[in-house]
Amino acid sequence: xxxxxxxxxxxxxxxxxxxxxxxxxxxxxxxxxxxxxxxxxxxxxxxxxxxxxxxxxxxxxxxxxxxxxxxxxxxxxxxxxxxxxxxxxxxxxxxxxxxxxxxxxxxxxxxxxxxxxxxxxxxxxxxxxxxxxxxxxxxxxxxxxxxxxxxxxxxxxxxxxxxxxxxxxxxxxxxxxxxxxxxxxxxxxxxxxxxxxxxxxxxxxxxxxxxxxxxxxxxxxxxxxxxxxxxxxxxxxxxxxxxxxxxxxxxxxxxxxxxxxxxxxxxxxxxxxxxxxxxxxxxxxxxxxxxxxxxxxxxxxxxxxxxxxxxxxxxxxxxxxxxxxxxxxxxxxxxxxxxxxxxxxxxxxxxxxxxxxxxxxxxxxxxxxxxxxxxxxxxxxxxxxxxxxxxxxxxxxxxxxxxxxxxx
Numbered sequence: 001x002x003x004x005x006x007x008x009x010x011x012x013x014x015x016x017x018x019x020x021x022x023x024x025x026x027x028x029x030x031x032x033x034x035x036x037x038x039x040x041x042x043x044x045x046x047x048x049x050x051x052x053x054x055x056x057x058x059x060x061x062x063x064x065x066x067x068x069x070x071x072x073x074x075x076x077x078x079x080x081x082x083x084x085x086x087x088x089x090x091x092x093x094x095x096x097x098x099x100x101x102x103x104x105x106x107x108x109x110x111x112x113x114x115x116x117x118x119x120x121x122x123x124x125x126x127x128x129x130x131x132x133x134x135x136x137x138x139x140x141x142x143x144x145x146x147x148x149x150x151x152x153x154x155x156x157x158x159x160x161x162x163x164x165x166x167x168x169x170x171x172x173x174x175x176x177x178x179x180x181x182x183x184x185x186x187x188x189x190x191x192x193x194x195x196x197x198x199x200x201x202x203x204x205x206x207x208x209x210x211x212x213x214x215x216x217x218x219x220x221x222x223x224x225x226x227x228x229x230x231x232x233x234x235x236x237x238x239x240x241x242x243x244x245x246x247x248x249x250x251x252x253x254x255x256x257x258x259x260x261x262x263x264x265x266x267x268x269x270x271x272x273x274x275x276x277x278x279x280x281x282x283x284x285x286x287x288x289x290x291x292x293x294x295x296x297x298x299x300x301x302x303x304x305x306x307x308x309x310x311x312x313x314x315x316x317x318x319x320x321x322x323x324x325x326x327x328x329x330x331x332x333x334x335x336x337x338x339x340x341x342x343x344x345x346x347x348x349x350x351x352x353x354x355x356x357x358x359x360x361x362x363x364x365x366x367x368x369x370x371x372x373x374x375x376x377x378x379x380x381x382x383x384x385x386x387x388x389x390x391x392x393x394x395x396x397x398x399x400x401x402x403x404x405x406x407x408x
Contacts (some may be wrong), residue, residue: 040065041392049396064088066393078354079347079393090309091386093349094282096376099331104366105262107301107320109253109271111312114304117245119219123234124194127152130212132230134223134241141243143220144196148228148240149212155193159209162186166204221245249307251283251318254298262322263288263301270333270368271303272319276311280335280368281385283320321367331369336382337362338391346376347383347390355383355390 040063042048042056054063066085081089127150134147141147165186169179190200194215203209221243228240251271255263267285272278287302303320305312336346337360344362347355360375376382383390 038065039396041389049392078350078356079390080354081393086386089386089389091389092281092384093381094333094336094384096330096332096372096378096380096382098328098378099369101329101331101365101369101371104321104368105259106367107253107255109251109301109303109318109320111273111305111314111316111318112250112252113224113244113246113314114248114250117221117248118224119221119243121147121217121219121240121243123150123236123238123240124192125150125152125155126235127155127233129228129230129232129234132226132228134217134226137223137226139223141217141220141223143217145217146214147217149214150234151212155190155213156209158186158189158193159203159213162190162200162203163207163209219243246310246313247307249305249312249314250286251303251305251320253301253303253318253320254293254296255301257292257297257299260288260299260301267322269303270321271305272321272367273312273316274319275316279311279385280333281305282333329363329371330376330378331365331371332360332376332382333384334365334368334370336384336387337370338387347387348376349381349383357391357394 040048040050040053042059042061042063048056048058048063050063053065055061056063064085066081081091130149130151132148133145134141162183165179165182168177169183172179187200190203191197195203195213196216199214199216222245223241224244225242226240227238227242228234234240263285265285265288269283269285270280271283272280283303283305285301286304287300289300292299301320305318332346337344338346343359345357345359348358349355358375361373363371363373365371
């Protein structure tokens, strides 16, 4: 074989090797791979993506961790979140249905505490406050948490009576005396005066009366007022502290007498909070005052709003919106619609718990609801709060091609 033939033979072998390698490369890429990523974002500003925990650079809120675990074969148009992520991101949903999309009336209201969920801890016996464990307004307390210690002669005598009845039961055997009844009466007195069942059992086990008794809280919530100081003498029934629940609040507004007929209890309204980036949530009318104010001749309306994350605070400004009588049409809450250069879209919750973006066509509407002319059906479940976070998640997952594969 001459040199020229050898060169051609070597060249053909090299081409064959390269061809086989190229054919095998896609098979290697087709192997199922697990993707494990995590980043930190803000529920109010989902465009924030940080690699480490901390606070949002925009609003200062604590960042939430979003973990992405799955394989590359998962559909690119679906976003799956864990129950914890959904709770931290405050994702809320609503069902597509017919709503009143006529003109709206907007009332200006103020956020207040829900008086039905306030609590008060009062002294059950006279004595002297030895030590306070709760000292700051705004502090959160729970039921069963130590609040203060009290020195009380009456309480000490009641404890001695209980221990004496227990001792007599063991040492005396008078058939004419019902020792168990004596013990039960003494125990009930201690429970009525503020001791817990565990404290009564501890007293029985030790057999000793303490110089001061620790009083545990019978209420839970956020402390709104503390009425005593260490060293104060208290009487039976005297207030010690007050609490309020901030996970559910009221929005109170005034309206004229001729407008009160447009509102009735259990109506669902949209409430916007300009101090929280225009956050819009659904509230429910809890009370419409049947009497007008003597001075101004206006009526009072009270709307209950959920506050699971504590973003809403008493004293904030709020706008209550309700549509006047008009045409009813298939609609979604306005907060569910995201609009950009590609059109309008909503995030839909699928039957498997994942979320998918769908393009929609909207019609006339108001501040609360927008008419849907195409893209959704009655009964579909759409995301009303947290849609921007899902949109940001889609961009993070698919890069700039987050519209790819979107359902029309």
